[in-house]
Amino acid sequence: MKKNLFRIALFSTVIAALTLGSCSSDDNNDPGTNPPVADGTRWITLTGSFPDAAGTAGNGGTRAYAITQENAANPDYVVDLFKMESEKYVVGFALKSSRTARVQASEDGKFLYNIQYTGTEGGVFNKYSVSGQGKYTEVGYELNTATILGTSPRWVKAAEGIGVGVSFGEALDPYTGSAPNYVWRHPKGKIKIANIDLNNTAITNTGNIDVDLGAELEAQGYHVWRADVPVLNQAKDKLYIGLGVRRHNVNGTVTTNANTGAISGWQTTNERNLGTLTYVVDYPSLRNAKIITSEKSMIDNLGYRTLTQYVGTDGNLYQATATSGPDILRISKATNDYDQTYHFNLNTALSITGSSIKAWRYIKDGVAVVLYTVTGTNGGYVALIDLNAKTATKLATDSEADTALATTFGQFQNIGLVGDNVYLPLTPSGKDGNIYIVNWKTKTIKKGATLKAASGSFYLGAY
């Protein structure tokens, strides 16, 4: 009975969400499903991942541990997340996920959200309340997202209290006919979208986009292969979805597995004369899909494990061509299209070449922190950037020249932000490191708590 009442309540939020649009965001923190947290401590959760059975670093699973801001600022404070006694991890909490968990958190750090990535329960959404150290409690409902998003889902917190997952699939075989004269066919495909109510733990709406790049681009072999990082605009009425685009050589032929001869696809070409693409759909109805194209970059916006687009203080959306490009693009809040006059280039701002943004976070008033790597240079670097002035200041860390930091950056998930402080756990894969605390107002970086790593293990997020 209780469940039924809840369902009715939930269904009315679905209706409300669809009819009232952005107004529904006021329903956040419904006390019915979020148990109150005992004290007002702002816990900072640190997550770290360990290797899988085959020895691949960071691929085995994720552990979490919550510390206070005081602990975080104290270089003598040690977090030993990967400590083992006998064969058991004894510090922190194991987030459910066979592989690296895809963790997001509420703004106040009180809740973690995760969708398990592969494993026996791949695609299952879990919500945890944070009560300090290893005390995490599963709250709300587990959600089955796999049927829509697959068991290795792409999802992020699209706005406070709202998660969105996307998945590209149902691509056609890129050929017709038979050997040896196979004929190229555009693979089309579909993007599935799921809106996740993070407060009530429910999938409240889903939608589909039949991918359509237009006859002209499609005839040239351009096609979508991935959808990623769905983020809402300030008004919460438009959803922006990053797209991965590849190009087939339409005059080529099929590609095959060298051993089995099974057809694996169609020959591709790296020739690209097409800007960054983003799908825009109405939220929460998930209708009226439209593609917008940047004239400022030709690199895709794909987050893989991290969030790559943020709504700025000015209400515009800032999108990095992460995780392989140096650009930050702007989508105007007025037109919901790319602002073709705006372009931030990390290379220009730092007067270097070959930088690529691996993770970043918009802080406030156009200031953001960026984790980046540089082609031909070992290690991973931190910079504070000003999106308005288009300047960047590199901030030095002890481990920046360590090759293994690049591995960590490749899997980095989240940069923590509390007040004026940015929290960056930096541990090269398999090596100890520290939390670095960046004060964006004073533009200073200082070393905080010591983070102990272990072989094949490293820290990859602060929340």
Place this chain on the structure above:
Amino acid sequence: MRNLYSFLILLILMALPLFSQEKQTKEKTAATEKTKEEKSEAETLENITVQGTSKKKKIETSGFAVSIIETKEASLRNLTTNELLDRSVGVRVRQNGGIGSNVVYNLNGMSGSTIGVFLNGIEVSTYGQSFNLNNIPPAMIERIEVYKGVLPSHLTGDYVGGAINVILKKDVSQNTANVSASYGSFNTFQSDFGVMYRDKKTGFSFRGSGSYIYTDNSYETWGHSSTYVNEFQQIIRNYKAKRFNNTYKNINGRFEVGFTNTKWADQFFIVYNGSSNYTEIPHGITMSVPYVGRFNEAGANVFELNYNKRNFLAKNLTFNVNAVRSERNSYLQDTVDYAYNWDGKIRHIYENGVLVKLKTKEGGQQGKKVITDTDTKITNARANLGYLITDGHRVSLNHKFEATNRKEEDLLNPASKDLATDSNIYKNITSMSYEAETFNKRLKTNISGKYTNNRVNDLRKKIVTIEGVNSIVEENVTTIDRNFGFGGTVSYNLIPSMFITGSTENSYIMPSDMQLFGAPEQNILPNLQLQAEKYINYNLGFRWNPSDFGKHKIAFYVNAFWRNAYNKITPQTVVAADIENESDADIQVTKFVNLQKTQAKGFEAEVIYIYNNRLNTSFNISKFNNLDKSDSDENGAPNRYYGHQVSNEPFFTMNMNMQYNFLNVFQKESLLSTYYNAGYVGEYFTVRGEPAYSITPTQITHDLGASYRFPSKKLVASLDVKNIFNAEVYDNFQIQKPGRGIYFKLNYTLSKFL
């Protein structure tokens, strides 16, 4: 389907002459004729001068770490061959659900391709999915030999973890016919028959046997992985569900015609073995999503030639050949595009604000829509030549040849296979062994060596474009792998009935066909990068054979093992690279990968106590540590998990079996046997680092049974209750196995019918 029909027709055709023959032959032979010791492949290796010892004892004291499972009792009960194996020492049968589901055998921590499963010394896979330990009833089986670690040379193959060798009934000394039928829980019907006939004058012999299984496997599940998903996609756990889309049907028959105990042959048989299977696949590697309409049909037509002769050409020379030609087919279909709940109904979801039926992500139940048809042709032959140099010294030479050709057709998109490589795989294994019995026959030693040659002939096709014109270029590629292995066993008879046994082996094994190329019907992806495994194994055991103390009889066996595996092949849930196309990444499939080094140390033990031939109890235990012994991780840093238990493997099992016989209950001359079995599997973790959520808890099951033999000795009725306390049991990835089941069986034996 067409396999089923053709097989049925063949069955009728083969059965007809049998019945007509019965009428013609009026002469009633007194079937008391002793056919001396019938020969089987296993036996030819053994010294025929050993007298008065049972086959079980002879093999068990040969030096190998081996146990023999006799099927006589079980064949009268409602037991499957897999259940029988699971109760024996050191054997763990891990099954994905009920009857007919995918099975992995684990012998003291060794599993997968390291374990050979043989039927009369020929890999059982040769007979296809439709004739294996899932569906061969114990009634067709003479005995099962389970070798741990080192194998005798007549079973050499690419196996180092041990082998299960099923010896089908060979005896034709008595003209008998038997038939049985059983019905029980989950709408399970099983029946089998067997006929043996031998013409005393000519030695003409016929054996026929077959079985039929039908089950819905409609058992209830209620564990953590048994779920209901509502329209908000919220998961309700511990949902009481009844399994559906889980029907399993199997029919098989084996017909052997030949001569026994003639001048020119001890046994000469031509055999037809036909089988057909229909298996519904209820879910993937986990139970998280139920499948509807995914099914597999398999069938196999197998012809065999068996010949063996002692004193072949020369005195003390034994010759034995077993050649098999198999043509098997496997058909897989998965085209239903709605997502289902465990209540059997279609799931719903809000799509653009409207509640609609939920479609699956890729159009099929497991992934994309699939219809494939795979034909496999296998020739598998084993020949053995043994020579008794002088009493107690014997040499033998074995050769095994196996050729495999596999063709897969994609019926939804035939053009996708236009460029498929045509592979022919040839395996040649030559082995030699020398057995000696010295020190007044108290010391038995056996040394053996084997040479393996694997050749793959690929005809690869490629599209080449010249001046805008495409053409297919074919290229022959041959790859050859060779390796040499050796081993030895020793057994010492301390005092009567007490033996010390030891064995060692150093050998390589190549990845199997299935590990390399995958098996879509079993949700296994290909991995062509697999390397050969290398093994160095040691066994040391002690065996005390049944000794009499008045009415009490006790037997004891213990074996310790130490196994080192390099590049161990292990199944792994698929982890498609992040940057690859998303549709490739799906947990519901596995593939096989190499682990650097693992080491297993442990022991198994068994105690048997018999009282007055009325009470028969046995207890067995197996415990081992299967440890990750890789020195370094991918970056060359020391491996943190060195010495840790390999996850997701049960490593502590115990079984207890009890039988008590009552005489003259209800009727004089009757025999009532009662049975009790308890099984224990210790807890283990599925994820590294032992997080609480990944625990597979300790499992204990209890089974009860009784069988009643009527005074005529022709009719036996038995009743079995399995898992009487309806315990929640799992083998793999939280796939719940059947709860309580009740089965009733009738057996009828007609002996001396001619």
